[in-house]
Amino acid sequence: MTLGQQLITIGMVVLGTMLTRFVPFIVFPAGKPTPKYITYLGRVLPAAVFGLLVVYCLKDVSFLTGWHGLPELISIAVVVGLHLWKRQMLLSIAGGTVCYMLLVQLVF
Amino acid sequence: MKNIKEPVRLRAFKAAFPHTIPILAGFLFLGFTYGVYMNVSGFSFWYPMLMSLTVFAGSVEFAAVNMLLGAFNPLQTLALTVMINARHLFYGISMLDKYRGCGIKKLYLIFGMCDESFSINYTADIPKDVDRGWFMFFVTLLNHIYWVSGATLGGIFGSFIHFNTDGLDFVMTAMFVVIFLEQWLKEKNHAGSVLGLVLSAVCLCIFGADGFIVPAMVLILLVLTLIRRPLQRRGDMI
Numbered sequence: 001m002t003l004g005q006q007l008i009t010i011g012m013v014v015l016g017t018m019l020t021r022f023v024p025f026i027v028f029p030a031g032k033p034t035p036k037y038i039t040y041l042g043r044v045l046p047a048a049v050f051g052l053l054v055v056y057c058l059k060d061v062s063f064l065t066g067w068h069g070l071p072e073l074i075s076i077a078v079v080v081g082l083h084l085w086k087r088q089m090l091l092s093i094a095g096g097t098v099c100y101m102l103l104v105q106l107v108f
Numbered sequence: 109m110k111n112i113k114e115p116v117r118l119r120a121f122k123a124a125f126p127h128t129i130p131i132l133a134g135f136l137f138l139g140f141t142y143g144v145y146m147n148v149s150g151f152s153f154w155y156p157m158l159m160s161l162t163v164f165a166g167s168v169e170f171a172a173v174n175m176l177l178g179a180f181n182p183l184q185t186l187a188l189t190v191m192i193n194a195r196h197l198f199y200g201i202s203m204l205d206k207y208r209g210c211g212i213k214k215l216y217l218i219f220g221m222c223d224e225s226f227s228i229n230y231t232a233d234i235p236k237d238v239d240r241g242w243f244m245f246f247v248t249l250l251n252h253i254y255w256v257s258g259a260t261l262g263g264i265f266g267s268f269i270h271f272n273t274d275g276l277d278f279v280m281t282a283m284f285v286v287i288f289l290e291q292w293l294k295e296k297n298h299a300g301s302v303l304g305l306v307l308s309a310v311c312l313c314i315f316g317a318d319g320f321i322v323p324a325m326v327l328i329l330l331v332l333t334l335i336r337r338p339l340q341r342r343g344d345m346i
Contacts, residue, residue, distance in 0.1 A: 016189025051304025
């Protein structure tokens with residue numbers, strides 16, 4: 001690719017990303033009332049999206065081979081346990097991450 | 109005017125920063141990885157720096173490395189980008205109300221609405237005496253700064269530094285697990301959470317890691333639409 005072609009390619013990535021971010025705000029502008037169905041989606045979608053994001057983070061883990069995702073599952077259990085116990089976001093995240101790093105570097 | 113506005117911003121910044129600390133760790137690391145990846149793929153640090161600045165969407169930036177190395181095909185690049193980032197459409201629909209009334213900052217908030225900025229801005233309990241618009245602005249800006257710094261440093265120093273960071277990327281997984289859990293603890297009805305988790309997992313099994321997001325989104329949308337009436341009848345959700 002020439003520099004010009006590279007710039008166009010990057011421009012397309014920027015354009016595509018911005019499309020996905022701006023379209024809802026353009027279709028449903030702040031001035032007009034948002035349709036009830038969209039408001040409903042706005043309420044129920046986030047919970048579903050957080051579920052999707054958790055699965056997305058685990059998409060490259062092989063659950064059927066190797067360690068069957070054991071380090072991931074153990075560390076997630078640590079995150080959940082810590083969070084239900086102390087409900088301190090940073091503690092839960094740091095604890096789970098340290099646990100995972102120790103597991104993949106020393107155990108598995 | 110400035111003297112009155114200063115404390116408002118400072119207070120919003122102080123409230124926002126702690127929420128972004130996990131992202132500081134995660135983005136410096138992931139951004140660094142991305143910069144190194146660009147570096148070993150033959151691009152100077154200008155590329156990861158400018159792309160992290162203008163695109164600010166991790167997964168597609170990794171994918172863009174292959175697009176840049178392949179044949180020139182702008183339309184395919186555009187289509188692929190929209191597909192990888194399609195989940196942002198859901199974020200936008202969810203933030204229609206929250207970003208309302210943020211003035212000109214709204215443009216930047218939408219521009220910088222990556223997974224992490226969306227998740228924090230949606231779930232954070234912003235104290236009453238803190239300006240919501242500025243809080244969300246600083247969350248987005250800090251995340252953006254972390255990401256660009258990581259990518260640039262990776263692009264510059266990537267090939268020199270070696271230390272064992274195996275598993276550090278789990279910080280992002282841990283963060284989304286916590287955010288999912290927080291949402292779970294707050295909500296009265298778990299339909300959305302369960303559907304998101306189960307339908308995404310099912311689609312991952314069927315379509316594989318590279319192609320499951322769009323089918324999962326379609327399925328989630330479909331089922332949520334189907335159960336709208338029963339949910340509303342029970343009065344758990346609007």
